[in-house]
Amino acid sequence: MEEVRKLNNDAYEWLKNIPPQHWSRSHFTGRAHTDAMLNNMCEYLNSKIVEGRDVPIITCLEYIREYLMKKVVTVQKEIDKATCPLTPTATIWVGKLKKEATQLRSVFYGNGKYQVSKNLMEQFVVDMGQQTCSCRRWELIGIPCAHAIATMWEMLKNKEIDKIPEDWVNRTYWLETWKNMYSFTIQPINGRNMWEKSTCPTTLLPPKHHVPIGRPKKKRRRSAMEVEDLVKGNQLSRAQKSVTCSKCNKIGHDARTCKGQKAGGAGSAKVKAGGSQTLRNVGGARSAKVKDGIANVKVVVLGWKCKSEGWWCWKCKSEGRC
Structure with a gap:
């Protein structure tokens, strides 16, 4: 917090009034099995329903229903292709942790505790009885960290356990759990001309519609932190844009820094004596x-x-x- 105060005192005053378990990974309980601190999932859904937000409510709900109907079928097809006990994303994650665990050394110190180290600076304590690691990654996300996997390999070598690292992963990441979550389907419905008329005696009139001045805004507003990441030297960077050269039509540079020739061919031709050629x-x-x-x-x-x-x-x- 002192480092935050040095950077921005207003941010320090704002954060100190919020319980740390809501914004600091060091105080997360691990109940959610994730260490994500962003709302990317909400932003992803918001980007998918952009076209349906500006229409009346019934049409908007139909747009969302059709999107979710196709989304469920797409996920079910991915589940049918999977062959591992974990979800495809969790399988890739565990594979990377296994590769990292090959560089670690685990030493048993009794009472189910192991000391895992890579060098003198990086050293952690793994408690297999409590299924915890001092790095707290295992507690937060529910997947054994690289230190825990190195410990499991040491225990397997000594025949102390018979479980592979995948068996220690929380049930949240299992393929069977994913399959149960998407075991339902959203049924298709008929068009509006076949809907039953409501028995409500009140006639609902459409709301008054006022067209605002200017072009309607479709893109979401960027937060202050996102804008700061794009600004370099008081100018917006081109980190997320692909520049096309107007001279050679290649991507990655502009005409000022182009070192090639203009698209369409060479600018000159060599002619041998006594011959003729079209230049x-x-x-x-x-x-x-x-x-x-x-x-x-x-x-x-x-x-x-x-x-x-x-x-x-x-x-x-x-x-x-x-």
Whole structure:
């Protein structure tokens, strides 16, 4: 908190009035089995119903119902493809933790406790009886951390347990739990012309609609922290934009920093003595006949560089210099 006070005193005054278990991972109970502190799931759903938010309530609800109906079927197909005991995301997560656990060393100290270390600076205590680790990752997310997995391998080697690391994962991440959550289906319904008429005697009129001035806003408002991440040197960065060069039509740079040639071909052609060839400009818009190394041109085609008169020379009758 002292570091927060040094950075921003207003933020410190605001945070000290909120219980730490609501915003600090060090005080999370682990009941939710996640360490996420963002509302990404809400933002994801909000982005999917953008098109249905500006319509009347019945149409909006129908839009959401149809989206959820297709979403449930999509997840059920993913469940049918899965072959591991855990969900696909949890399987990838545990695989990364296993790879990290190969670099750790576990030592038994009695009473079901192990000391797991990578070097003298990184050292943690794993309690297999309580299923906890001093890094608190196992308690927060319900998946054994790399230190716990290293301990499990040590116990398996000594034949103290017969469970693999996947068996210690909380039931929240099991494929069977995911399958039970999506065991239902949202039934399709008929169109409005086949709906039963309501027996309510009151006729509900549509609300008064006022079209505001200007273009309607569809994108969500970015928070102050998101804007700060995009600002570098008092200017918005292009970190989330793909820049296309107007010269070579390639992605990743602009025309100012382009080191290639303009799209459409080379800007000049070599001519052997005694032969003739059609010399085209960069864009391929015009051409001139070249014979014996001399170009009979009255004007320089747009896009060529004249070595004698500079750029865009309209009067040069050169000997192949342009």
